[in-house]
Amino acid sequence: MTTPATYTRRFFARDSLTVARALVGGVLVHETRAGVSAGLIVEVEAYRGPSDRAAHSYGGRRTARNEVMYGAAGHSYVYFIYGIHYCINVVTGAVDVPEAVLIRALEPVDGLALMRRRRGLGKEAPAHLLCRGPGNVCRAMGIQGRDNGADLLCGALRIERGRRVPEARIVRAARIGVDYAGDHAALPWRLYDGASRSVSRAAGAGGRGSGLG
DNA sequence: TGTCCGATTGGT
DNA sequence: CCAATCGGACAG
Numbered sequence: 001m002t003t004p005a006t007y008t009r010r011f012f013a014r015d016s017l018t019v020a021r022a023l024v025g026g027v028l029v030h031e032t033r034a035g036v037s038a039g040l041i042v043e044v045e046a047y048r049g050p051s052d053r054a055a056h057s058y059g060g061r062r063t064a065r066n067e068v069m070y071g072a073a074g075h076s077y078v079y080f081i082y083g084i085h086y087c088i089n090v091v092t093g094a095v096d097v098p099e100a101v102l103i104r105a106l107e108p109v110d111g112l113a114l115m116r117r118r119r120g121l122g123k124e125a126p127a128h129l130l131c132r133g134p135g136n137v138c139r140a141m142g143i144q145g146r147d148n149g150a151d152l153l154c155g156a157l158r159i160e161r162g163r164r165v166p167e168a169r170i171v172r173a174a175r176i177g178v179d180y181a182g183d184h185a186a187l188p189w190r191l192y193d194g195a196s197r198s199v200s201r202a203a204g205a206g207g208r209g210s211g212l213g
Numbered sequence: 214t215g216t217c218c219g220a221t222t223g224g225t
Numbered sequence: 226c227c228a229a230t231c232g233g234a235c236a237g
């Protein structure tokens with residue numbers, strides 16, 4: 001095997017919508033004592049900083065929780081939500097520009113058995129259900145609060161270059177669970193691969209078509 | 214310290 | 226549609 005290609009700091013240091021688009025097709029990898037797990041990124045959401053009402057950094061809000069959003073791009077922003085789930089973001093933009101990309105779904109490519117175990121699912125569980133939705137991504141990948149701030153350019157938790165997804169397959173829609181953001185809730189800043197069955201339920205999977213022809 | 218609420222999920 | 230479940234944000 002050859003060494004997998006990685007992204008550069010500069011790649012992540014762009015605006016979050018641009019990075020979000022470029023990350024579809026990337027690969028999230030996590031090496032732990034339990035083993036390696038990895039998945040193709042098929043669904044993301046861009047959170048665009050202080051002007052974005054849906055962002056944790058809206059209005060320049062800066063707390064212990066979202067502090068890493070203000071740091072260098074390419075690091076993880078992991079937070080705990082609803083008393084149950086973790087969500088992982090990739091910090092983007094320049095230092096002091098608090099933007100991020102939320103990883104909402106992966107298409108599993110490695111460590112499927114480990115993912116099933118972490119999810120508490122049987123061996124028959126379909127691959128496309130393992131990392132469907134941001135909470136499930138973290139559960140299946142073994143990502144927790146201690147992974148907040150990790151440098152995703154290298155290390156146990158990282159993002160590698162994967163496949164190039166054609167623009168024609170990219171679906172852009174409103175972000176999920178941000179109704180509190182008023183007008184901003186409708187902006188098309190959720191991007192996903194319309195050809196993937198691994199996208200979250202909210203994105204159109206689990207029933208009818210995905211919106212792609 | 215007290216209260217409110219969430220970038221979710223899974224089942225009804 | 227709704228409950229689960231608890232850390233974070235903020236008012237006092």
